Structures are given as structure tokens and as C-alpha cells.
Amino acid sequence: MSNRENKAGRQSRSRNIWAVAKKEFARFFRDPKMVFGTLLLPGLLIYVMYSIMGDGIMNQFVSEETEPVSVYVENEPASLKEAIGSLSFQLLSGEDKTSEELKQEVQEKDADLYVVFPENFDGQVEAYDSQTAAEPAPNVEIYYNSASPASQTAYQTMTEVLDQYESHLANKFDVNNGQSGNVYDMATKEDVTGQVFSMLLPMLMMIFLFTGCMAVAPESIAGEKERGTIATLLVTPIRRSDLAIGKVLSLSVISLLSGVSSFLGTMLSLPKLMGASSSGMDASVYQISDYVLLLAVILVSVLIIVSLISIVSAYSRSVKEANTAIVPLMVVVMFIGITSMFGNGAPENPLLYCIPLYNSVQSMNGIFSFQYNPVHIGITLLSNLIWTGILIYVITRMFNSEKVMFSK
Amino acid sequence: MSRMDPVGKMMYSLGISMRGILYFYMWEPEEIFPEKGTKGGKRMEEILRVENLRKTFVLSKKQQRLEKTKEKTRKAVDGISFASYRGEVFGLLGPNGAGKTTTLRMLATLIRPDEGDAFIEGISVRQDPAGVRERIGFLTSELKLEEFFTPNYLFDFFSELHNVDPETRDRRKKELFSKFGVDEFAEVKVADLSTGMKQKVSLVISIVHDPDIIIFDEPTNGLDVLTARVVTDFLLDLKKEGKSILVSTHIFSLVEKICDRIGIIINGKMVLCDTLENVTKGGSLEDRFFEIYRETAGEWK
Numbered sequence: 260m261s262n263r264e265n266k267a268g269r270q271s272r273s274r275n276i277w278a279v280a281k282k283e284f285a286r287f288f289r290d291p292k293m294v295f296g297t298l299l300l301p302g303l304l305i306y307v308m309y310s311i312m313g314d315g316i317m318n319q320f321v322s323e324e325t326e327p328v329s330v331y332v333e334n335e336p337a338s339l340k341e342a343i344g345s346l347s348f349q350l351l352s353g354e355d356k357t358s359e360e361l362k363q364e365v366q367e368k369d370a371d372l373y374v375v376f377p378e379n380f381d382g383q384v385e386a387y388d389s390q391t392a393a394e395p396a397p398n399v400e401i402y403y404n405s406a407s408p409a410s411q412t413a414y415q416t417m418t419e420v421l422d423q424y425e426s427h428l429a430n431k432f433d434v435n436n437g438q439s440g441n442v443y444d445m446a447t448k449e450d451v452t453g454q455v456f457s458m459l460l461p462m463l464m465m466i467f468l469f470t471g472c473m474a475v476a477p478e479s480i481a482g483e484k485e486r487g488t489i490a491t492l493l494v495t496p497i498r499r500s501d502l503a504i505g506k507v508l509s510l511s512v513i514s515l516l517s518g519v520s521s522f523l524g525t526m527l528s529l530p531k532l533m534g535a536s537s538s539g540m541d542a543s544v545y546q547i548s549d550y551v552l553l554l555a556v557i558l559v560s561v562l563i564i565v566s567l568i569s570i571v572s573a574y575s576r577s578v579k580e581a582n583t584a585i586v587p588l589m590v591v592v593m594f595i596g597i598t599s600m601f602g603n604g605a606p607e608n609p610l611l612y613c614i615p616l617y618n619s620v621q622s623m624n625g626i627f628s629f630q631y632n633p634v635h636i637g638i639t640l641l642s643n644l645i646w647t648g649i650l651i652y653v654i655t656r657m658f659n660s661e662k663v664m665f666s667k
Numbered sequence: 668m669s670r671m672d673p674v675g676k677m678m679y680s681l682g683i684s685m686r687g688i689l690y691f692y693m694w695e696p697e698e699i700f701p702e703k704g705t706k707g708g709k710r711m712e713e714i715l716r717v718e719n720l721r722k723t724f725v726l727s728k729k730q731q732r733l734e735k736t737k738e739k740t741r742k743a744v745d746g747i748s749f750a751s752y753r754g755e756v757f758g759l760l761g762p763n764g765a766g767k768t769t770t771l772r773m774l775a776t777l778i779r780p781d782e783g784d785a786f787i788e789g790i791s792v793r794q795d796p797a798g799v800r801e802r803i804g805f806l807t808s809e810l811k812l813e814e815f816f817t818p819n820y821l822f823d824f825f826s827e828l829h830n831v832d833p834e835t836r837d838r839r840k841k842e843l844f845s846k847f848g849v850d851e852f853a854e855v856k857v858a859d860l861s862t863g864m865k866q867k868v869s870l871v872i873s874i875v876h877d878p879d880i881i882i883f884d885e886p887t888n889g890l891d892v893l894t895a896r897v898v899t900d901f902l903l904d905l906k907k908e909g910k911s912i913l914v915s916t917h918i919f920s921l922v923e924k925i926c927d928r929i930g931i932i933i934n935g936k937m938v939l940c941d942t943l944e945n946v947t948k949g950g951s952l953e954d955r956f957f958e959i960y961r962e963t964a965g966e967w968k
Contacts, residue, residue: 274830286813495828496800496828498797661779
């Protein structure tokens with residue numbers, strides 16, 4: 260075959276691939292419901308959900324700090340009067356009530372805490388020597404209600420005050436007393452953000468990408484089989500491999516957009532969820548180059564996921580059957596996703612970066628924690644492209660198989 | 668000859684050799700198929716040749732149960748051979764399950780023959796399926812159009828897949844849409860069209876690339892009388908244009924109306940292949956068919 264014929268053949272193939280891809284894009288982008296449900300809704304939902312969750316958690320703490328906590332203290336010792344008085348507790352007088360009535364109030368959440376000191380607490384404490392005493396130490400009883408967040412917090416605060424007082428009685432040394440104004444936690448904002456993001460985001464990204472692919476791929480392949488429209492395509496002169504490539508590429512772009520939508524929603528709302536001011540997290544610590552690498556890793560991951568879902572869809576006779584068959588695959592992907600939560604950062608063995616999807620999770624882990632190795636990222640991108648090529652070959656074989664395409 | 672002198676022998680041998688050389692030079696590739704059709708005493712060009720096609724399907728447990736058989740396989744097509752000529756309408760006639768659809772699907776390269784081969788304009792369905800698909804238009808009631816798109820979009824899409832240049836595409840679209848009245852609903856989604864309209868769109872799209880050979884599998888199956896009429900008229904139009912048509916059906920009136928030659932398939936075998944006149948011998952095709960059926964497969968239940 261001459262060079263000119265080769266060139267014409269290549270042009271014809273790329274035209275066919277583009278024609279199939281254009282049809283998939285038209286099918287998707289001309290349907291406002293699909294665009295909204297697949298592209299906008301995931302990111303929007305994640306942002307709104309995480310933001311509301313974050314605000315909710317913050318509000319809970321704020322309300323506990325500002326609303327007065329009602330506390331009954333019996334036999335309050337002079338040594339602790341100042342410490343207890345400095346707390347934002349509303350100290351109530353329970354002189355006209357019995358012990359049982361006060362416990363009842365805590366149980367019914369009318370009061371938050373009921374603290375009972377032994378009589379002559381200060382004297383008993385002074386007389387007590389833990390080395391020689393045969394009797395147990397003086398006991399402070401704190402009645403609280405763990406079902407009430409306010410009561411639970413008040414209990415913890417009171418316990419802390421008493422622990423501090425106990426430490427003060429036998430004070431030999433302090434740890435990080437803060438009087439020098441030194442900051443002892445040496446972690447930077449990048450470290451804090453990187454640690455949280457590298458643990459959570461790879462798993463979340465895999466789930467987002469998978470659900471994005473799931474929303475479009477079964478419909479495009481199993482749906483076409485179910486409706487009988489794939490046979491209409493198969494009687495045209497288009498090569499089956501061009502059909503497979505056209506479908507995988509277009510579905511990957513759509514899934515990628517869906518994944519980016521979810522990613523943006525997560526990046527913008529995760530600091531809110533984790534409590535940006537208290538946790539020191541900030542999504543802006545990442546550079547453009549980090550995002551570019553991340554996008555490349557996400558793209559090759561999407562190619563793999565779309566190809567896998569396409570294979571399952573091509574085997575299935577209907578969209579329903581495909582969605583059912585994809586569930587075990589999703590479990591595997593989620594399992595691979597959670598590997599970012601274990602271990603000590605991204606692995607060093609380059610061979611592990613040849614395992615599809617696992618390599619994506621670990622590469623994302625490395626990028627988010629600022630500890631990536633460019634060689635590992637390169638192996639991930641290359642191996643995933645090779646895997647995609649193999650999977651497209653399998654899809655082509657399936658498109659060629661009458662048993663698969665016309666099974667009833 | 669034994670008494671011929673040496674010069675005479677030499678001249679005779681030379682003559683034989685010259686005839687051989689001339690024969691070799693005058694031999695045409697299509698003559699690889701010895702059978703030639705004639706029409707009005709004129710030889711016709713063979714456009715389709717089917718040679719000993721066989722196809723066996725593996726039956727699933729469910730199919731075995733439905734067909735009440737313990738056989739694990741079923742011969743759908745069992746050594747079918749026939750030829751069709753340029754400009755004629757060839758009808759494949761047979762009861763349901765006879766093997767008509769399987770034969771046409773093999774010709775359209777949707778499924779691969781187990782044995783045998785078929786050649787469309789000399790191109791093998793086994794060796795060059797994409798080449799075959801470039802040359803044929805194929806339509807069956809099982810082929811559906813994507814309901815989300817409009818006829819206009821689908822016409823452009825399939826033209827692109829058939830490598831039709833934009834200028835030809837637009838000219839052809841105008842011509843076909845106007846001929847079949849598709850231009851009235853060209854921008855309406857297929858989902859919103861009636862069955863008849865959908866069938867018109869399917870017909871138009873099956874010939875976007877103006878193929879010379881058109882294969883229709885049960886084209887009027889399941890259609891109401893009005894839509895069936897549209898299809899029949901469409902086939903007659905194509906016939907007038909000189910297209911070669913291969914159509915499978917079990918509707919005798921359709922065969923009598925449009926077919927030049929017919930092949931009767933029963934139980935996967937071609938039991939008769941001849942011109943319509945020779946098959947009917949002036950009688951009714953329906954009567955003749957049942958007569959042949961009785962002779963071949965026995966009484967039906």
C-alpha cells in the first residue's frame with residue numbers, strides 16, 4: 260500500500276473516530292437533564308453537603324461554648340472555687356433539692372452536670388498520701404448525660420479542671436506550658452492539608468470518577484445494544500476498533516468533566532468540612548503544576564475505568580444488567596481507593612505503579628502529600644495508557660463477536 | 668491426425684497454443700463464477716454470489732427449553748448457494764426460522780459464516796467485511812435508530828460513517844427527504860415520530876451512500892398497511908433506478924409484485940432457485956410454495 264493510501268486510511272479512521280465521538284457528545288450535551296445530573300449536580304451537591312456538614316459541626320461547638328451550661332456543685336471546695344467559677348458554667352443552687360432530684364434533672368436534660376465533692380475535700384486531699392494510704396483516694400462524683408452534647412462537653416471540661424488541679428498538687432515539671440510563646444507543632448499548612456487530602460481525596464476521587472463513568476458508559480454501550488441501535492452502526496463500513504476508540508474517548512471526556520466537577524466541589528468544601536480555621540487546612544497550597552499532574556493521572560484513570568465499564572456493558576444485554584454487573588467492580592475500585600488511607604505515603608517500588616487504578620490512587624496520594632516521584636507518575640501514565648490500549652482491543656474483539664453483540 | 672505430415676502437425680500445435688494464449692488473455696475474473704443469468708436472451712452481470720454458506724448456532728438452556736429439544740446446536744443455514752444479478756430483485760422466501768435472516772446477516776457481515784463464503788461485487792464477506800459494508804445498504808426491522816436524534820442529524824452522521832462528502836450528502840439528503848416526505852419532520856426527534864415515519868427515516872438512512880446492492884430483511888414485517896405500502900413503493904423505485912435488491916420475506920404478494928427471481932429456503936436449505944415465472948408456472952406463488960414445502964418438509968402442523 261502506498262504512503263498516500265496509508266495517509267488516506269488514517270484520515271478516514273480518525274474521521275470515523277471523531278464522528279462516533281461527536282455523536283456521543285451530541286447525545287450528552289444536547290440533553291440538559293444529563294448535563295445537569297452528570298456535570299453540575301455532583302460538584303454542587305458535594306459542595307453544599309460538605310459545607311452544611313462543616314457549618315453544622317462548627318455551629319455545634321459554637322453553641323456549646325456560648326450557651327450557659329447549668330451545673331450543680333455540692334460541697335464546693337475553696338481550693339477549686341476560682342477555677343470552677345472561671346468556667347462559663349451557670350452554677351445553680353441545689354440546697355432545697357435532694358441528691359436524687361438533681362440526678363433526675365441531669366437525666367431529663369434540665370441540668371447538664373451534677374458534681375458532688377466529699378465533705379472537707381481539701382482536708383481529705385491534704386491528708387491523703389498515695390504511697391502509704393490503705394483507703395481509696397477521695398472521690399469526686401460527676402453525674403452527666405452522654406446523650407446531651409452540652410452535658411458531655413461540660414463533663415469533659417470539669418474532668419480537665421480536676422485533672423489539672425490534681426497535677427498541680429504534685430507538680431514536678433510541665434510539658435509545652437506555652438509561657439515562652441513558642442509554637443511546638445512544626446507542621447506547616449502544606450503538611451496539614453497534604454496529610455488530610457492525601458488520605459481522603461484519592462478514595463473520594465476514585466468513587467467520583469467511577470460514578471461519573473457509570474452514569475454514561477452503560478447507557479452508551481449496553482443501552483445501544485438493548486435498543487438495537489448498535490447493530491445499525493455495525494452495518495456501516497466503520498471499523499469496530501474505531502467504534503470502540505470513539506466511544507471510549509468521548510465517554511472518558513464526559514466522565515472526566517463529571518470527575519472534575521466532583522473534585523472542585525470537594526476541594527472547595529473539604530476545608531470547611533474539616534474546620535479550616537481550627538485545622539489549618541487550605542486547598543490553595545497546591546501549585547498549578549500539582550493540578551496539571553493530578554489532571555493527567557485522573558485522565559488516564561478515567562480511560563481505564565471507562566474501558567472496564569465498557570467491557571462489562573458490552574457483555575450485558577441491557578442497561579439494568581450492566582449496572583448490576585458493575586457493582587462488584589465498584590467495590591474493587593473502592594477497596595483500591597482506601598489503600599491511600601493505609602501505609603506510610605506512596606510506595607517506593609516502581610513496579611507497583613504498573614498496577615492499574617492502584618497506581619492512580621498512590622500517585623494521587625503522592626501529589627496531594629507533596630511527596631510524589633516524577634518517575635512514578637510517568638510509569639503510572641504510561642502503564643495506564645498501555646492498559647487502556649489492551650482494554651480497547653478487548654472491546655474491539657467484543658464488538659466483532661456476534662455472540663456478544665447479538666446475544667439474546 | 669496420425670497421418671498428418673510434420674509441417675501439418677506443427678501448424679496444428681501452433682494453432683492450439685495460439686487459441687490457449689488468446690483464451691488466457693480474454694479470460695475475465697468474474698468468469699470464476701460459471702453460472703450466468705440471462706434476461707431477454709441478454710447475459711446479466713453477477714453482483715452477488717453465495718457459495719455453500721453454513722451457520723450453526725449453539726442453543727442456550729433457555730432456547731433448548733423453548734424449542735423443546737435436547738440438541739445443543741441448531742443448523743440455521745445448511746449449505747446455501749445462489750447468485751443474484753445486477754438490476755434484479757431477488758426474493759428469499761421461506762417460513763419463520765428457515766434461515767433467511769441468518770443468511771442476510773451473514774451477507775451484511777453482522778455474523779460470520781462457519782463455512783462457505785459470499786461475494787458482493789467480487790468482495791468476500793469473510794476476507795473484507797468492511798469492503799462489503801461499503802457496497803451494501805442493509806435494513807432490518809431489528810435495526811433501530813437512536814431516538815434522541817433528529818432524522819437530519821442521523822442522515823449527516825451515517826453519511827460521515829459512509830464517507831460521503833458534504834456536498835453529495837446535502838444533495839442526496841434534499842433528494843431523499845423530499846421523495847419520502849421526511850423533510851416535513853426532519854428536525855423532530857425520532858422518539859416523537861410515528862412508526863411509519865420512523866420506517867421512512869430508516870429506509871432513507873440505509874441508502875445514504877447510494878449503494879448498488881440493497882439487502883432488506885422482512886422490510887414490511889410488523890408494519891401497518893400504509894407504512895408497508897411506503898416500503899413496497901420504495902423498493903419499486905429502487906428497482907426502477909436499476910439497483911440490485913435482495914429481500915427476504917414470507918409475504919407472497921410482495922414477492923409477486925417486486926421480485927424477478929426467488930429462492931425458497933426451508934430448514935436452512937435452498938430448495939429452489941429460479942425466476943418467478945419458472946417457479947409459479949403461471950399459477951399462484953402461494954400454492955406453489957406450499958406444494959414445494961410439502962414435498963420437502965412434509966405436512967405442516
